[in-house]
Amino acid sequence: MIHHFIGGAKFNDVGSHQHTAVNPATGESIGQIPLDSLVAADRAVAAAASAFPAWSETPVGDRIQHLFRFKSILESNAKDLAAILVQEHGKTTAEALGSVRRGIDCIEHACAAPVLMMGRTLPQIAVSSSFCRTKEEGGVGIDSVVDRLPLGVCLGITPFNFPIMVPLWMWPMAVACGNTFVLKPSEKDPQSTVRVVELAHEAGLPAGVLNLVHGGVEVASALIRDPRVCAVSFVGSTRAGAEIYASAASAGKRVQCMAGAKNHSIIMPDAMRDAAVEGIIGSAFGNSGQRCLAGSTVVCVGDSAEWMVPRLVDAARAIRVSAGSDAGCAMGPMQDADGFARVIAAIESGQSDGAQLLLDGRALKLPTNGFFVGPSIFDHVTPEMSLARNEIFGPVLSIMRARDLDDAVAMVNKSEYGNMAVIFTDSGHAARRFERTVQAGMIGVNVGVPAPMAAFPFAGWKRSFFGDLHTNGEDGVRFFTKSRVTVRRWI
16 A cells, blocks of 8 residues: 655555556556545645644755755656656656656756745835934835745645646645645556655655645545645646636635647748657657647648658657667557557547558557557547547657648637647748747747756647646746735834
């Protein structure tokens, strides 16, 4: 049984229902995860609430010393953590190591909290003459100051696709700013998350500052409703994000929900061909397509399809699909049976809608155990097809055709999502027009996956995000703090 981690120690309440986590490369069970322990949920929030007064009064420079030590410990344990990710998620070793590194970047950013939390002051913003003894005194000066203060108990609900990196988007900055935190990871692959929390406590993080509780929808709902929770940070599907945003916001909580996506890559006729193919293949099939920045739709402009399409098919067919720990593996399995079934259904839907299946991931030579499906590519996909409208979250690439750049951008903007869009071009004019007209919060020019570094916000638009302040960057600091204005005069 995979344990909770509450108040600085393991907690083993199992509830009445459990989820069986499996190794996606073999289908074998690797652990039982509690799904409905409301006792653990209440205990985690209570521990965080109890720890908040002392932690919030701890000087910020002292708070981040724990994060400095934690960063060093994570770097020393990166290979071991990556091995857990490969086993429970199915990532390749390179992908797993990369995701740990991006998580460490977030810790480094949070270590700058003494600078990032700085307030502002404006002396002599006004003058009051009410208490002057003589006319010559000229009035009493008034100064104004704005400070950034912690909120209280914060909650993070994180997805299965990046069980180390995404939690590190949230809790390091939250605790650096003086909050305490309750983390509810995905029940599908939480072992790496548990290990990271244990390592944070090895770095000296005080008991109750960071707590981890497992669970499904019932536990997540209880945590969101808990009146002691002040802020909710979520990454997951659009359906769940919309529901969590409505529930938490209506209760007066601060909330940010990073949700689903349907990302597009525009290929101009003048694009550098090798760079474009490499960028699209990595974006569409990296992490087996299980990421919210996966470039799952290519829009070929003009005659670019003549050279782009056959090269994409050849490159995708050459991808070696196997267990993530295998030498030379370029793509691992889907994380679980549900993900595998979702991809198979998407392929069948594309065929029934009349799209041209150029590469069938079901027909490739694949391992017989686990949840393996190879890269699939459809051509002549049209905007009304399910392939073009719905997030698949798997290794299925759709190719659409556009007359010109404006036609391509119109196809992108028609989507209800607005997470990411990229363009491959050698034209500064085309790139600038794309930048000014495309409706997406994260865009790239000749970059397959424009994932922001930790100093910049992860900034989805439209139904890819619910809230006002994004995670990471200055938005992350503002999300996990509240401002207080003081007006002073000395008589």
